[in-house]
Amino acid sequence: GDRLSGAIVGYACGVNAMQWRHLWGGLYRLRIDGAELDPEILKLGREFFDLPPTTREGGGPVAADGRPWLAALPPETKFHLLVVAACANECYVPFHRGTPELCELCRRRPEPALPSPR
Numbered sequence: 001g002d003r004l005s006g007a008i009v010g011y012a013c014g015v016n017a018m019q020w021r022h023l024w025g026g027l028y029r030l031r032i033d034g035a036e037l038d039p040e041i042l043k044l045g046r047e048f049f050d051l052p053p054t055t056r057e058g059g060g061p062v063a064a065d066g067r068p069w070l071a072a073l074p075p076e077t078k079f080h081l082l083v084v085a086a087c088a089n090e091c092y093v094p095f096h097r098g099t100p101e102l103c104e105l106c107r108r109r110p111e112p113a114l115p116s117p118r
Helices: 015-024 039-048 066-072 100-107
Strands: 005-007 029-037 061-063 081-084
Touching: 005 015, 005 039, 005 066, 015 029, 029 066, 039 061, 066 100, 081 100
Parallel strands: 005 029, 005 081, 029 061
Antiparallel strands: none
């Protein structure tokens, strides 16, 4: 089948990615990239949530701030799914997550069409 690509800003332990693999892994070849600010959270995800490691090809989560991560991606990098799930203390969105700059970075990334399922 065709590839379905997604990105998660605020990857956390990988629960969103795990749900995507569960829902769409049988229909598509998935590539789920993303950024998580805290490397310890990624470590917990690998230990308790079957979070796969980052591949040499760049797929998977990286320990980085999401906004600079999006800005540093090559211009041709596009995603069918893009989730911004970054929050602080699980109760508020940090200021820099609600800026026009982040919105513009996200607007540059949509893949124009969903692939056909297997």
